[in-house]
Amino acid sequence: MPDEQKIVYDLRGLKCPLPVLKTRKRMTSLAPGALLEIETTDPLAVIDIPHFCNEDGHKLVEAAPADGGHRFLIRKGA
Template identity: 70%
Template structure:
């Protein structure tokens, strides 16, 4: 299954979490989304959001400019 790529680079907290939540709400259960961010707080906020909302955080990668997350919708 291919992951939907979601480029949220350049957005500041809390927009990466809010936009990820909105996008996931329109996706089917089990769908994958790959989120790219440059907000330093996303490294804390996205994992916390996934835990709170019950999504599976499959991968977290520190990139040159921020973070990349692979999330499976609950």
């Protein structure tokens, strides 16, 4: 499977609830099935981002530690 194009959204330096609020707003402009990669330094994002995906019907494809924070790969739901 070829690499899909993903949008990288740098939210490093923002504190809760801004990473989730900005991610939610950004997701509204994307087509269903689009990939959005979030980079954040907010320690609460490991709880907030998976919860947001569950609540809004998106798929959390990957969650991994990143330099000074975490990286999340989200596929937009229908």
